[in-house]
Amino acid sequence: MLGSEEDSPLTGGSMCFVLDADHQVFGSGAALTISYDRNNDVLECAENTALNGVNMGLSSSTVDLILSRVQTKPGYRTHVEFKTLASGSFRIEARLGPLKPEAQVLPNPVLFPSVPLSSLQRTHQLACTTHIFLVKISSGDLSNTVRVFKASRADSSLVAEVEFMSHLPHSDFVLRPTHIVTDEVGVFHGLLSDYHPASSLCRSWTRFTSRWKNPCWHHLEAMEVSVPLQRQSLSRCPGLYSSLQK
Numbered sequence: 001m002l003g004s005e006e007d008s009p010l011t012g013g014s015m016c017f018v019l020d021a022d023h024q025v026f027g028s029g030a031a032l033t034i035s036y037d038r039n040n041d042v043l044e045c046a047e048n049t050a051l052n053g054v055n056m057g058l059s060s061s062t063v064d065l066i067l068s069r070v071q072t073k074p075g076y077r078t079h080v081e082f083k084t085l086a087s088g089s090f091r092i093e094a095r096l097g098p099l100k101p102e103a104q105v106l107p108n109p110v111l112f113p114s115v116p117l118s119s120l121q122r123t124h125q126l127a128c129t130t131h132i133f134l135v136k137i138s139s140g141d142l143s144n145t146v147r148v149f150k151a152s153r154a155d156s157s158l159v160a161e162v163e164f165m166s167h168l169p170h171s172d173f174v175l176r177p178t179h180i181v182t183d184e185v186g187v188f189h190g191l192l193s194d195y196h197p198a199s200s201l202c203r204s205w206t207r208f209t210s211r212w213k214n215p216c217w218h219h220l221e222a223m224e225v226s227v228p229l230q231r232q233s234l235s236r237c238p239g240l241y242s243s244l245q246k
Contacts, residue, residue, distance in 0.1 A: 010051040012037040015058060019072055024122045026151075027183065030072035031099055034058065036082045045084035058082075070094040098187075106180070106188050107163040115142065115179045117189050120149060134195060142179075149181065151190040158191060 014035040021029025036047040036058070046062045058066075062082075069092050072078050081093045115137065123146075124134035131151040137143055152158045165176050179192040 009038065010056075013051060013056070015063070017063075020074070026117050026120055026122060026189070027075055027099060030074050031077035032067070032070075032072055032080065033077060034063070034066060034080045034082055039084055041086055042084045047082070047084060065090070066092055071096065075099060106159060107166065110162065110180060111166040112162065112177055112180045112191075114182050115140065115192060117181050117183045120181065122149075131190075135192075146195045147178070147192040148195050149190055149192055150177075152188055159188065162191065 012035070014033055017032040017034075018029045019032060036050065038051055039045045039047045042048075046058055050056065050058045050062075066080055066082060070078055070080055071094065073096060076096050077099050079095050079097060081091075083091045085091055116139075119137055119139045119142075120135040121138050122133050122135055126132040126134075131153055133149045133151065135147055135149045137145050137147060150158065162177070162180060168174060168176065175193060177191040177193050181189045181192060183189060
């Protein structure tokens, strides 16, 4: 918790799920976010139990109830606001929105060709990162080729990197992106680069030290991936949040 006394009550929380996702396909599955606040009208309720409990989350029966009453759609996020009413019934307000609502503006013109996000098949993830993957292209001119995909994040500067690389002259000593990655509506999702399996800075380092025991790339098929994935954010007071990853 940030900047709050340990014994102060939580004022609200949220739970995030990804339903029916294929871990090898970017943007697959339906995302669901359930938000709730402390209920001062009905003290004995699911929200207060979640905020006061050790597990710090709505019960599975409450989540199942919400899932039975809302619409989810692959490639989209369903935002749900949940509250218990004095009558004992529930107010469940849901709205459907895109998974990536904040589109990053690309420089005009973009000198790199575009590849659709749906054509990327994720095979490996770079160790100690959450946004760099080894992918196999399933369609188009790059079909059956392997590339490194650097995914865009909310706090990333990939757009600036695209603009910078676009103005660099050709050099055999510069690893330039080969493509940009966009979805079906043109939203920017990241960059593709050539994959150089023979060597990397990480592998060069491991030749001279035994500190790193893990491989550079994690093979996703060998990793245990549980779906749905759940993340919960809780706030003790407005503007202060913490996260719990299950």
